[in-house]
Structure formats: C-alpha cells, structure tokens
Amino acid sequence: MTESNMTYEEANEQLALIVERKQALDTSFRQAKFLISNKEGENEDNDSSERQESLIICAIKAIDLLTYINGVSKLQQEKYKIEIGISTIKPSVWTVECEDLIIQGNITIQDFEFFCIVNLEKCTFEGAVCCTNIRFHEGVCFNKCTFIDSAIFNETEFYGDAKFEGAIFKSRAEFEQVDFLYKSFFSNCIFQGSTSFIYSKFSDEAIFRNAHFNENATFEETQFSQQVIFSHAVFSNQGNFEHVTFKSEVDFTCAVIEDFASFNETQFFGRARFNKIKFSHVANFNDATFKYDAIFEKSNFNHLAHFWKVQFKSTVLFTGAEFHDASNFQKVNFENKASFDDAIFSGQTFFSDSTFHSSASYVNSSFLNIVDFGSCKFYGAPLFHGAKLHQGSSFFSSKFFASNENLTNKNHWTNDDRLAFRTLKLLMAGLRAQQEEAMFFALELKVQRTVEYQPRLKPPRLGHPFLWLISLFYDNVSAYGQSPSRAMWSFLLWNTLFSSLFYCLEKWGHALWAKNICLFQYCLGLSSQEPIANVSDALRETKSILSESPTLTLALQNIFNPLALLSEKSLVTSSSGWVLALSLLQSIGSLAILALLFLAIRARFQKGSSGSGGS
Known part of the structure; x- marks a missing residue:
C-alpha cells in the first residue's frame, strides 16, 4: 500500500x-x-x-x-x-541534536542526502571530515566546531542555512563547487590551513565578518548572488578573488589582506565597499568591472596597486586613500564621478590613456612622486584645488572636452571649469612646466569665451561679441599661442584663399559680369573690360612672371608690403574700391596671423615659465 x-x-x-x-x-x-x-x-x-x-x-x-x-x-x-x-x-522536521561532542575517527560521506536538521554545534572532530556530493535538505549547524584535521565539503548542496560561525579549521578547508542555496554564516571563523571556495555558488547572503584566514584563501570563479560581508576579515596570506562575480553588494570594510590580493577580471554588479581596507602587499584589480558604486575611502595600499583597464560604471571614491607604492590606473574608464580628494600618492602614479566621462576630483590630494596623466580624456575640467603636484607631473597629449560632450545631453562648459583650469595653470607655473601652463591657460581662455563672452539666445544674453570674436580668432589660428604649426597653416591658408579669389575674379570676371551686370558693375565696381589689378610701368618693363600675373603680384604685395596699397609707387594697384577693401582685409589678416605665429614660436621655445618669472 x-x-x-x-x-x-x-x-x-x-x-x-x-x-x-x-x-x-x-x-x-x-x-x-x-x-x-x-x-x-x-x-x-x-x-x-x-x-x-x-x-x-x-x-x-x-x-x-x-x-x-x-x-x-x-x-x-x-x-x-x-x-x-x-x-x-x-x-x-526532526532535529538531530549532537552538540558539544568529541567525535573520534574519520568521517567520510559520499552521495548522501540529509532530510533532517543537523545540529553539531561546539563539536570537535578529531579526524578528517570528507563530505562530497552531499545534500542537506534542511539546515545544518557547525557553529563553534573545531576541525582538527582536514574538512572537505566539496560538491555539497545546502538547501537550508549553513552555519559555521566561530568554527575553527586547524587544517585544510575545502568548499569547492558547493551550492549554498540559503544563507551561509562564516563569521568569526578561523581558517588555520589553506581555504578554497572555488567554483562555489552563494544564492543567498554570505557572511564572513571578522573571519581569519591564516593561509591562502581562494574564491576563484565563485558566484555571490546576494550581499556578501567580509568586513573586519583578516587574510594573513594571499586572498584570491579572481573571476568572482558579486551580483549584489559586497563589503570589505576594515578588512586586512597581508599578502597578494587579486581581484583580476572580477565583476561587481552591486555597491563595492572597500572602506578602510588595508592591502599590505600587491593589490590587483586588473580588468575588473564595477557596475555600481566603488568605495575605497581611507583605504591603505602599502604595496603596488594595479587598476589597469578597470571599468568604473558608476561613482568611484578613493577619498583619503593612501598609496605608499606605485599605483597603476592606466586605460581605466571612469563613466561617472571619480573622487581622489585628500588622497596621498607616495609612489609613481599612472593615469595615462584613461577616460574621465564625468567629474574627476583630486582636491587636496598629494602626489609625492611622478604622476602621469598622458593621453587622458577629460570630459569636464579635473579639480586640483589645494593639490600638491610633483615636478615630474605630466599631462602630455591629454584632451579636454566639455562635460557630457560624448553623451546625449548637450555639452557645456561652466565657470567651475574655468576656475579648475586656472588652478592647474598656477600649479604648472609653480613647477615651471611652461608647456602645461600654456595648455591650461589656453583652456581657461576657451572656457571664458564660452561662459562670459559668447552671446546667447537661451537664456538671452548679449555677452561681449568683440571679445568673443578676438578669442575665437586667437583659438582657431594658434590655439591661444600653443601651436606654431597651426598658425603657419593658417597663414598659408588665408593667403591662398585670397590669391584664389583674385585669380577667379580676373579669370571668370567677364562671364560673371554678363550674368550679374548689376552686382558686378554697379555694386562691386568691376568691369569685364578692365583687369582687377593694374601693373605699374616699372614692373611691366621687367617682363618677369610677376608682370604676367597681376593677381599673384597683388596677393604677394598685400602680404609683404601692405602699405603699398596706399602708395603711388606700388607694383600693382586695385581697379576698384572692393578689390582694395579685399586687399586691405588680406593684409590685416596676414599681419595678425604672423604676429600670432611669432608669439606661438616664442611661447613654445622660451625658457622657464612666465608665471614664475622665468627668463
């Protein structure tokens, strides 16, 4: 039945x-x-x-x-x-009460299922414990147990709460490929031998608060689906968290890792708290991804800190952090606010090739050694108010864009950006870094043009149109004195444009006049019967190339001898008032561009910094 x-x-x-x-x-x-x-x-x-x-x-x-x-x-x-x-x-459900016992001999269980609650609290296991491919359908309690020999729970499934609080593992402890389907408690545990949780899955909350790992602790390829707490945990040897997936919040507040710490290619989908953590040896976070806030406030890195190619998708805070050795933030992607306020960098620091999509703040931070921001991209001016920079600081080939320029919102500069660039300009002047000082001065002027001078319709503002035009011309021609090559190309382009214009007017003037007689004859004063430039008798007698090309001669005269336009002894003269006006415009523009070219050359190769009184 x-x-x-x-x-x-x-x-x-x-x-x-x-x-x-x-x-x-x-x-x-x-x-x-x-x-x-x-x-x-x-x-x-x-x-x-x-x-x-x-x-x-x-x-x-x-x-x-x-x-x-x-x-x-x-x-x-x-x-x-x-x-x-x-x-x-x-x-x-029955509860098997076996607490406070000394268990003599080895325990070996394979391919077994427990359908009752097992309570072994305060027990001492004198022999090895080997439980593989076991299912605990109800809760199991090993609180305050002592495992004198190895404790192996590989390929075990816990369908109820797994309680190991205060347990002491005096030898090897293995929880490999284990499924913790409910809460797991390892608070105040002492792992005196090597510990391994590789390929395990924690479907509910996992608590390792104040746990002590005296030998290597390995959590490689482990998956945590809910909150994980390692606060005040102590890793006396290596802590390996490579390729781990934290799908919810993880807390390492006040934890200590005495030896090599590895979080390479680890995925953090929830808030990651590393407040006041102490890394006594190398800390590796290479290729890690933080989908939510990453908080390293007042963290302590006593050895190398590697964050190469890390993806920070949300806010990252290193406020008050201390880096006592070299730190590597190369090719890092900061998609949200990045704060290093009050941080201390004692070793060489590298941020090269990184991208800051939002605010980057280093207020009151101290760089006591070389720092490299080369080839970085900043969307919005980085804040360095009150910061101390080493003389080896570099922003070579870095690019600065208005905030939100690469996002869906409209890009814009603010007055805060202008003040930030001014701070960097003064810092570079104090270091006699003339090139960087000029770069930040140019950026300050560029932001000032947008914030103060530019006229706007929404909201309505007259601004300063004249100053805005001068600043725009200065920027486009020589990048505010930073680029002699741009000034040279501007000079060539400007005069080539007018030379071509004069040539076209002479070459096709008749056809244009025939179709637009009113415009060319009455408005511009041009006639198809006369050239736009008249060659002087003295130049005609030379029978040189200049005498055969009056438009070319006119353009060259406007460049090298602009006063000849008003002289009776000029090589060529304009045939109309409009041609004369164009010639004056070419001459004035050429002189202005030449002046900016000479200033750019001087700024590029002068000794010292103007802000520091260098000669």
Whole structure:
C-alpha cells in the first residue's frame, strides 16, 4: 500500500512505528556516548567540583554518529512521505541534536542526502571530515566546531542555512563547487590551513565578518548572488578573488589582506565597499568591472596597486586613500564621478590613456612622486584645488572636452571649469612646466569665451561679441599661442584663399559680369573690360612672371608690403574700391596671423615659465 492510498488511521499507525524506531535510535545514540577526560585542562590546578566536572566531556566514535544521523535521516524521509500524502497533517522536521561532542575517527560521506536538521554545534572532530556530493535538505549547524584535521565539503548542496560561525579549521578547508542555496554564516571563523571556495555558488547572503584566514584563501570563479560581508576579515596570506562575480553588494570594510590580493577580471554588479581596507602587499584589480558604486575611502595600499583597464560604471571614491607604492590606473574608464580628494600618492602614479566621462576630483590630494596623466580624456575640467603636484607631473597629449560632450545631453562648459583650469595653470607655473601652463591657460581662455563672452539666445544674453570674436580668432589660428604649426597653416591658408579669389575674379570676371551686370558693375565696381589689378610701368618693363600675373603680384604685395596699397609707387594697384577693401582685409589678416605665429614660436621655445618669472 502506497502512502497516497493510506487512510488517516493507517498513516497514524505508520507514523507511530516510525517514532518508536526513532526513539530506539536515540537510545542507541545515548548509549554510544562515553566520557573522556579533557586533556587540555588536566595540568591546571583547580580543586573546585565545577572544574573537575569540566574535565570530563562526552565523546562518540565517528561510525556511531554516522549510523545515528543516517538512521534518523531515513526515518525522516519515510515520515515526510507519509505526512505529505495526508493533507490534514502538516509535515514536520526532526532535529538531530549532537552538540558539544568529541567525535573520534574519520568521517567520510559520499552521495548522501540529509532530510533532517543537523545540529553539531561546539563539536570537535578529531579526524578528517570528507563530505562530497552531499545534500542537506534542511539546515545544518557547525557553529563553534573545531576541525582538527582536514574538512572537505566539496560538491555539497545546502538547501537550508549553513552555519559555521566561530568554527575553527586547524587544517585544510575545502568548499569547492558547493551550492549554498540559503544563507551561509562564516563569521568569526578561523581558517588555520589553506581555504578554497572555488567554483562555489552563494544564492543567498554570505557572511564572513571578522573571519581569519591564516593561509591562502581562494574564491576563484565563485558566484555571490546576494550581499556578501567580509568586513573586519583578516587574510594573513594571499586572498584570491579572481573571476568572482558579486551580483549584489559586497563589503570589505576594515578588512586586512597581508599578502597578494587579486581581484583580476572580477565583476561587481552591486555597491563595492572597500572602506578602510588595508592591502599590505600587491593589490590587483586588473580588468575588473564595477557596475555600481566603488568605495575605497581611507583605504591603505602599502604595496603596488594595479587598476589597469578597470571599468568604473558608476561613482568611484578613493577619498583619503593612501598609496605608499606605485599605483597603476592606466586605460581605466571612469563613466561617472571619480573622487581622489585628500588622497596621498607616495609612489609613481599612472593615469595615462584613461577616460574621465564625468567629474574627476583630486582636491587636496598629494602626489609625492611622478604622476602621469598622458593621453587622458577629460570630459569636464579635473579639480586640483589645494593639490600638491610633483615636478615630474605630466599631462602630455591629454584632451579636454566639455562635460557630457560624448553623451546625449548637450555639452557645456561652466565657470567651475574655468576656475579648475586656472588652478592647474598656477600649479604648472609653480613647477615651471611652461608647456602645461600654456595648455591650461589656453583652456581657461576657451572656457571664458564660452561662459562670459559668447552671446546667447537661451537664456538671452548679449555677452561681449568683440571679445568673443578676438578669442575665437586667437583659438582657431594658434590655439591661444600653443601651436606654431597651426598658425603657419593658417597663414598659408588665408593667403591662398585670397590669391584664389583674385585669380577667379580676373579669370571668370567677364562671364560673371554678363550674368550679374548689376552686382558686378554697379555694386562691386568691376568691369569685364578692365583687369582687377593694374601693373605699374616699372614692373611691366621687367617682363618677369610677376608682370604676367597681376593677381599673384597683388596677393604677394598685400602680404609683404601692405602699405603699398596706399602708395603711388606700388607694383600693382586695385581697379576698384572692393578689390582694395579685399586687399586691405588680406593684409590685416596676414599681419595678425604672423604676429600670432611669432608669439606661438616664442611661447613654445622660451625658457622657464612666465608665471614664475622665468627668463
């Protein structure tokens, strides 16, 4: 007869028999216990009866314990099948109470399922514990247990809470390929041997608060689906978190990693807290991804800190952090606010080829060694107010864009950006870094043109149109005196444009005049019967190339001898007032561009910094 076909009375009879068998197992379990002396307290002098009683504790052989737990678990399974088949009876779960025992001998369990709650709190396992491919369908408690030999729980599944709080693992501890489907508690655990959680999965909250790992601790390829807490944990040796996936918040506040710490290619999908963490050795976060806030406030890096090609998708805070050795932030992508305020960089620091898509703040930070921001991209001016820069600081080939320029919102500069560039200009002047000083001065002027001078329609503002045009011309021609090559190309382009214009007017003037007689004859004063430039008799007698090309001669005269336009002894003269006006415009533009070219050359090759009084 199957359980589903049982009547209520038959089910009660079967349950009564199961209870009797359970009681028989309990009796056998109590009889299997025996008293032994607590060797740790034998040499201590204490005559009190209470102390004498504490010297005698219960013990059990491993085989007897396994027989009892195995028997109760099978009865639990039979009981559950009967109770679930009768809707009027609510299934209940037994608890195997085996706490505060010394368990002698090795425990080896494979391919087994526990259907009851197992409570082994405060037990001491003298032999090795090897549980592989085990299923705990209910909760299991190893709180304050002591594992003298190796403890192996590989390929185990915990369908209830896994409690190991305060447990002491004196030898190797392995939890490889384990599924923690409910909460797992490892707070205040002491792992004296090597520890491995590789390829394990934590589906619920995992707590390692104040845990101590005396040897290598490996969490490689582990997945944490809910909150993980490692606050105040101590790793006396290496801590390996490579390729780990944290799908929710992770907390390493006040943790200490004494040896090599590796978070290479780790994925942080929730907030990552590393406040006040101490890395005593190398800290590697290469290729890691932080999808949410990354908080390293007041963290301490005593050795190399590597953040190469890290992706910070949200806010990152290194406020008050201390880097006592070299730090590498090369090719990092900061997609949101990045704050290094009050940070101290004692070793060489590299931010080269990184991109700051939002605010980058180094307010009151101190760079006591070389820092390289070469080839960086800043969207918005970086803040260095109150910062201290080393003389080896470099912003070579860095590019600065208005904030949100690469996003969907309209890009814009603000007055805060102007002040930020002014601060950097003064810092570079103090270091006599003339090129960087000129670069930030140019950026300051560029922002000032946009913020103060530029006329606007929304909101309406007149601005300063004349100053805006001068600043725009200065920027486009020579990048505010930074680029002699741009000034040279501007000079060539400007005069080539006018030379071409004069040539076209002479070459196709007749056809244009025929179609637009009013415009060219009456408005511009041009005639198809006359050239736009008249060659002087003295030049015509030379029979040189200049005499045969009056438009070319006119353009060259405007460049090298602009005063000849108003002289009777000029080589060529304009045939109309409009041609004369164009010639004057070419001459004035050429002189202005030449002046900016000479200033750019001087600024590029002068000694020292104008801001520091260098000669």
